[in-house]
């Protein structure tokens with residue numbers, strides 16, 4: 001596993017498990033398998049309704065808490081006292097006394113007030129790092145004007161067809177790291193069948209999925225592929241034993257259409 005240093009000095013794994021749709025006993029089996037295989041970063045959210053399941057798996061895993069990196073995201077809250085309660089409910093569901101990284105799930109109308117509460121928890125050490133999700137260039141630029149703690153992470157749709165080059169460049173100036181969601185385009189658009197990707201893949205004795213993961217990691221982007229299959233858990237984490245050369249990086253960069261593939265986003 002490789003790590004990246006956040007803007008507050010904390011080390012975060014560059015690859016973890018996305019847990020959207022991993023719920024119930026089946027979801028827990030995948031999370032347990034992931035821990036056994038070597039995954040240490042888990043991306044959950046209040047919206048995914050699996051914080052409690054993840055908390056049980058983490059507790060029963062036998063892996064030291066400090067070796068795990070638990071990330072979750074807040075749903076919209078109407079005011080500061082509801083935000084406080086909401087953070088407490090995530091801590092309770094996850095059965096932890098601190099969360100490694102808490103994100104605002106979206107640029108909610110009340111995002112700034114919610115973030116102020118997150119900053120309070122951060123100062124108390126209950127949140128080790130804080131950040132945001134789904135903030136595009138203009139939302140991010142506006143948001144950071146009002147914050148005391150610069151977001152460590154902005155988790156956004158990022159994949160070969162929508163590479164977020166402008167956003168990543170802007171955030172580098174302020175020390176916010178891009179984390180990719182749906183790096184396989186959520187299984188859409190036949191991304192693994194892309195001819196350019198397949199041609200490059202042949203040179204490396206790797207799979208198209210591994211090429212995508214490695215490409216994003218080499219751009220300094222944190223990846224959280226979701227899978228429900230044990231063989232793919234192993235495949236997706238096996239990306240730290242090779243590197244793409246500069247020429248192939250440039251070819252994959254040229255696949256960028258700079259367009260979201262999801263109708264609900266607002267970048």
Ligand SMILES: NC(=O)c1ccc[n+]([C@@H]2O[C@H](COP(=O)([O-])OP(=O)(O)OC[C@H]3O[C@@H](n4cnc5c(N)ncnc54)[C@H](OP(=O)(O)O)[C@@H]3O)[C@@H](O)[C@H]2O)c1
Pocket residue numbers: 017018019020021043044105133134155156180181182183184185186187192209210224225226227228229232235236
């Ligand atoms: N912040 C946000 O608003 C937001 C939005 C969306 C997602 N997320 C986070 O990002 C994570 C990842 O995004 P995602 O779940 O939308 O999708 P994704 O990781 O882009 O893709 C998952 C899809 O790819 C398949 N897959 C996984 N590994 C594969 C492999 N090696 N070869 C072929 N197919 C493979 C999975 O199928 P199988 O399960 O059958 O393997 C699934 O259909 C989520 O789980 C969640 O944690 C955040």
